[in-house]
Amino acid sequence: MNELPGRTPTLEDVAAHAGVSAATVSRYINNPEVVAAATAERIRAGIAATGYIPNLLAGGLASSKSKMVAVLIPHLVDSMFNDTIEAMVSELSAAGFNAMLGITGVCAARTDELVRGALSRRVDAIISTGPISGETVDLVRRSASLFIQVWELPDDPPGIAIGFAHRDAGRDIARFLISRGYRRPHLVTAEGARAAMRRDGFVEEWRAQAGGAVSEALVSIPSRFGHARRVFADMRRMEELPDVVVCGSDYLAQGLIIEAQAAGLRVPDNLAVIGFGNSSIAGDMRPTITTIDIDGARIAREAIAAIRRHAAGEAHPNRSVDVGFRLIARESA
Amino acid sequence: MNELPGRTPTLEDVAAHAGVSAATVSRYINNPEVVAAATAERIRAGIAATGYIPNLLAGGLASSKSKMVAVLIPHLVDSMFNDTIEAMVSELSAAGFNAMLGITGVCAARTDELVRGALSRRVDAIISTGPISGETVDLVRRSASLFIQVWELPDDPPGIAIGFAHRDAGRDIARFLISRGYRRPHLVTAEGARAAMRRDGFVEEWRAQAGGAVSEALVSIPSRFGHARRVFADMRRMEELPDVVVCGSDYLAQGLIIEAQAAGLRVPDNLAVIGFGNSSIAGDMRPTITTIDIDGARIAREAIAAIRRHAAGEAHPNRSVDVGFRLIARESA
DNA sequence: CTGAAAGCGCTTACAG
């Protein structure tokens, strides 16, 4: 590359090199098949000679397509969403989008802030695991950005939703445990609306079908491995020990199994444990962890498809996409 | 907000509302203290009335400061870097930067691609856990973006480096194990240059101080929990069983402890295990995991400081920042 | 298939 001293090369520089107009270079870059083969060849040479790297800030401003997507998640460490996010970022990248990552933490207001930030960048879409406030919904609706809420299916999503019915998942877990003959479930629920929905589904079904008592514990978000110590210690103080612990995440389930084993209990014989999310550890743990699998890759694909439709100005066939879930019976329960 | 029908409001709209020029509104937004109090008040009202959200694509183009930073990591699932990345993204956000996330995977060429993509966005900096090819180094040097390589200290970093000496870490682990009286270490090394440097440091020190044999196993990247099964099974087939396993990550260490326990061994009495990275699970595992702690938050702070200096046009006091590491002796070894 | 020209929405010397 001939480094033009100082200044970073622009479209104009490439055009001069190739003996064409900037417009033609732009066409070549965005739509190579519309330029003549010979012209394309000269442009390629010009790009190589100048070391040209397109300026997507300028491109985005001119076309009002930023080719960026914001991805908003609560946490990164021990997060149940990581498989989904990794799939999402890779799929986005393959589709020519860059991912802007926002970490919301536990504070709901943070999500709204990050959404504003994303709108400032004129992102093509915002993918969020959390809901946004009414005021922010207005902002998003007035913008050209598509809001995609993932992992849950609110009744009236601000944009579109790709997720599953948490209440049904809770019910399925209850049914499964009843069918296996468990009698005294202990629910370890993380803070937050989704976990509460699963809890409600579980309790409802359990009361209807089994009728016994359901004990509960609450853990702070993020529900992770380290919470298991306290949860287990508290559990041991209960009058009657549960025979199965229903955990809000596989990491928590893993922690409980380890605590139980350290206390000399066998899992699942003395205490069964069921997780949630089918994180990569679930199938490798000893014993392997019975859990609910969510198809993160499918969520990612559906999100990209929606973004593409949005970019093409097409309507969305449905505002809610239910990707379902699947109970995977393994050794731990 | 009075929604101007259709069009998203611009600086000009706010300016008209406030009865000032667009330049003044711009100044208010970027440097509030330079505008008169009364003017500021009218501008605030104008912003509220129009529902104005700045267009950072335009802002970035005009100022050639994108206020974006690319963060390139190999993986998200069970990744040792997650604590650092979470700290990084939060710190960046607090400093007014948005983070662009790139997942490089195992393929080195992918990093170069992502760097080009980042340069297209005219990011202020690129933070990468991996190295880039010579050609990409040229590209980066000619750009205005600062390249920050983290977690390691190459001799001649393309930009600046913030990390620690992996070889020394390997040496320290060897010294520690020798001091504890271990005799037959088994190294489980992940693919990749950093792990190899730790391995070399370990072997060098072990040979010099203890003199015995060091057995080794290689695991693919990412080095995670699930690899433990095979590693443990292979280990059992060795003529003489090791008395301590040196793992490339805490997740792998955790997996080995679980495998060992499932096989009826006690950790550390029958088999000791040492991890790497001080991930959140390390302190909560039973037994707690002896490991090397890296101060991820410090890396994040140093990175932000460097980005700030770069933005201010200041020189960097040093091209390499050694944040060191710390061996944390816990129960597992 | 290609070019001239307007425009995207900001920032920033320059002048006052």
Add this chain to the structure above:
DNA sequence: CTGAAAGCGCTTACAG
């Protein structure tokens, strides 16, 4: 403390 104006580097009808 504020305004007029040029410019950042692209894209995209429009015309040929």
